[in-house]
Amino acid sequence: MLYTNTPSKDWQGWRPTKWGNIVFEHPSTFDTLAMETQKKDEIKKDLIKFSKGKDYYAKIGKAWKRGYLLYGPPGTGKSSMIAAMANLLDYDVYDIELTTIKDNSELRKLLIDTKGRSIIVIEDIDCSLDLTGQRKKRKEKDDDEADKEKDPVSKLKKEAEKEGESGSKVTLSGLLNVIDGIWSACGGERIIIFTTNYVDKLDPALIRTGRMDKHIEMSYCCFDAFKVLAKNYLDIESHELFGKIEEVFAETKMSPAYVADMLMPKSEEQDGETCLKNLIAGLEASMEEAGKKSEAAAMLETKDGVVTEG
Numbered sequence: 001m002l003y004t005n006t007p008s009k010d011w012q013g014w015r016p017t018k019w020g021n022i023v024f025e026h027p028s029t030f031d032t033l034a035m036e037t038q039k040k041d042e043i044k045k046d047l048i049k050f051s052k053g054k055d056y057y058a059k060i061g062k063a064w065k066r067g068y069l070l071y072g073p074p075g076t077g078k079s080s081m082i083a084a085m086a087n088l089l090d091y092d093v094y095d096i097e098l099t100t101i102k103d104n105s106e107l108r109k110l111l112i113d114t115k116g117r118s119i120i121v122i123e124d125i126d127c128s129l130d131l132t133g134q135r136k137k138r139k140e141k142d143d144d145e146a147d148k149e150k151d152p153v154s155k156l157k158k159e160a161e162k163e164g165e166s167g168s169k170v171t172l173s174g175l176l177n178v179i180d181g182i183w184s185a186c187g188g189e190r191i192i193i194f195t196t197n198y199v200d201k202l203d204p205a206l207i208r209t210g211r212m213d214k215h216i217e218m219s220y221c222c223f224d225a226f227k228v229l230a231k232n233y234l235d236i237e238s239h240e241l242f243g244k245i246e247e248v249f250a251e252t253k254m255s256p257a258y259v260a261d262m263l264m265p266k267s268e269e270q271d272g273e274t275c276l277k278n279l280i281a282g283l284e285a286s287m288e289e290a291g292k293k294s295e296a297a298a299m300l301e302t303k304d305g306v307v308t309e310g
């Protein structure tokens with residue numbers, strides 16, 4: 001799907017396109033993004049440098065493109081970051097759902113059909129396809145081969161399972177070829193973004209420097225990020241409860257999505273202070289739960305230790 005910042009452009013008229021077209025209206029900006037100020041400034045600087053880099057890229061003989069990998073737990077603002085980037089640079093956003101793409105050739109055609117001044121997004125790359133473990137899987141397949149030959153029924157079952165895993169035949173090497181080859185022949189000013197909740201699952205080839213130039217970790221809410229949300233959601237820049245909140249944030253992991261939700265007044269009567277109190281209560285409850293879980297895990301470990309020793 002193409003989310004365009006420039007609905008008046010008649011680009012759809014001059015050639016047929018495979019992209020659906022929606023006007024891009026996501027309100028997220030770097031001002032509304034909850035993240036450490038220093039990290040935000042660094043990313044903004046990087047983006048602006050890229051967008052002004054036409055001559056530089058020509059001089060060094062490289063395609064005018066940049067890859068970003070956004071990784072972090074759910075609800076930490078990966079989609080909000082993409083929208084903030086698009087709004088900052090006034091770029092269009094092409095959102096690719098890899099699982100719906102038939103094969104490598106269709107992927108190539110789609111990408112050739114993208115215009116400059118755009119961000120191409122492949123979200124949740126780890127779950128999109130079997131892009132993450134193909135090498136490992138191939139090895140496992142080889143290892144399995146002998147066993148399967150001995151048992152024809154399990155062989156058939158396994159083959160059926162594999163076929164049902166994904167309707168798409170886009171492969172890791174197909175995606176890499178598109179990024180490296182056709183991609184650089186497409187003209188310039190394109191950003192490609194992969195998002196994932198599980199960076200460790202990705203094949204290193206996919207995210208090496210040169211393909212994904214900048215890796216951005218979207219992390220749990222810190223006090224600095226909380227202050228952005230408190231200002232945006234409640235118009236509160238300082239409050240006597242901030243000290244307590246800072247203490248609790250130092251000890252708990254909570255997504256900005258949760259904090260944002262807690263800071264949204266749920267009724268007319270709920271004022272800013274009530275929201276802050278509810279947030280503290282929510283964070284403390286989560287801390288308590290996490291404490292109980294780690295206690296239980298520690299007990300289990302001790303128990304296992306005893307059993308093993310015995």
Ligand SMILES: Nc1ncnc2c1ncn2[C@@H]1O[C@H](COP(=O)(O)OP(=O)(O)OP(=O)(O)O)[C@@H](O)[C@H]1O
Binds near residue numbers: 034076197
């Ligand atoms: N860093 C953030 N700054 C501001 N708002 C945020 C942030 N993170 C989350 N939110 C709020 O939570 C909602 C969900 O966040 P978003 O979809 O951007 O997270 P995500 O990391 O892409 O999540 P997922 O991995 O589940 O797709 C957003 O609409 C926004 O209101």
